[in-house]
Amino acid sequence: xxxxxxxxxxxxxxxxxxxxxAQLSLGCTPRVVRSPKIAVTAQHEVAExxxxxxxxxxxxxxxxxxxxx
Numbered sequence: 001x002x003x004x005x006x007x008x009x010x011x012x013x014x015x016x017x018x019x020x021x022a023q024l025s026l027g028c029t030p031r032v033v034r035s036p037k038i039a040v041t042a043q044h045e046v047a048e049x050x051x052x053x054x055x056x057x058x059x060x061x062x063x064x065x066x067x068x069x
Contacts, residue, residue, distance in 0.1 A: 002043040012053070017042045020051050 004013040021042035024030060031050035035041045045051045 002040065002047050005047055005049060008046075013043075013046060016051065016053060017046045020045055 004010065017039065021039045024038045024042055030041050030045065032041065032044045032048060035044065042051075
């Protein structure tokens, strides 16, 4: 079992680990020693803060989509 970092809730840890596991399965280079399971490798990366959330997206003010015109 991987202990999540202090200050990170379980939902954020799970989502971030899942997204990172998807990246690793596509061939991204792991930032920690590789585990036999991709999900565990991703959890270790998040627990060691080698992977962090990059931005807060405010859902109340969405960006306009580029229409290409």
